[in-house]
Amino acid sequence: MTDSLSLPAGPMGQWPQLEPGWVWLCGAGPGDPGLLTLHALNALRQADVVVYDALVEDTILDWAPQAERVYAGKRGGKPSAKQRDISLRLVDLAKEGKRVLRLKGGDPFVFGRGGEEAQTLIQHGVPVRIIPGISAGIGGLAYAGIPVTHRDVNQSVTFVTGHDQSGETPTSLNWKAIAEGAQVLVIYMGMKHVERIATALLDAGRPADEPVAVVCNATTPDQQVLETTLARMTADIAASALEPPAILCVGRSVLMRQVLDWQGLAAGQQPRNLDPLNRGRPAEVS
């Protein structure tokens, strides 16, 4: 363990400089501070102000002790800063000549309105840099022992948001087409409308016993994973104390957790099933 983090030599020997008047729009990953990128750490080191979201851990902010902290959280259903206010606040801070770090959970361009914020900044003549992050729908599932692709399961992944700007299940989504076409579904913000989502998928013909995982607070010390099925998920979630933020994963990749729950293994558990997809041969044999 080390309590001071130093950056190794950067690309071309140097890390980019966060100049006054710039905004760096940066992903903080799903929670575990170790999942930050080195570009994110470089940004934290230089920022005058960090504008951060609800899902960004304090430890990460502590790596920018010099910076002013501005909370711009938006959590479903709770009173929160308006997107327009957040975007314009970023413009103002940049125009004041601050070095601005806009830190968002996961990846800024995955269901994070990073696209809108960056567009507003550029429309106002503010220079930006985009720093991608590990998205909860990939890294969060990996922490639960669920590979988002696996050769024996899927050759595609469908990322879906469970509610749109109005807070409703996205009406623009063709759930029937998704149900028919998606091999594995990864649903962000799905807890509020879980019943509607499950019903839509079942009505469109997905099997009732299709495996589902609900991964809450992924990659944090509070991570919790519920394994269930499409038919049971609504009742099982209701009966559990599970709360958002959560990623829902629908598909046979969830079965892989029976062998790949590496956190459980590290805690001394035995693998539940070494061959959960019933391949009948070792994994290294194709």
Ligand code: SAH
């Ligand atoms: N830009 C983010 C997503 C923002 S939308 C990303 O790329 O991950 C917010 C949703 O992301 C939450 O409602 C939840 O579905 C998911 N999410 C973010 N962090 C999470 C975490 N640590 N555990 C589980 N789900 C998470």
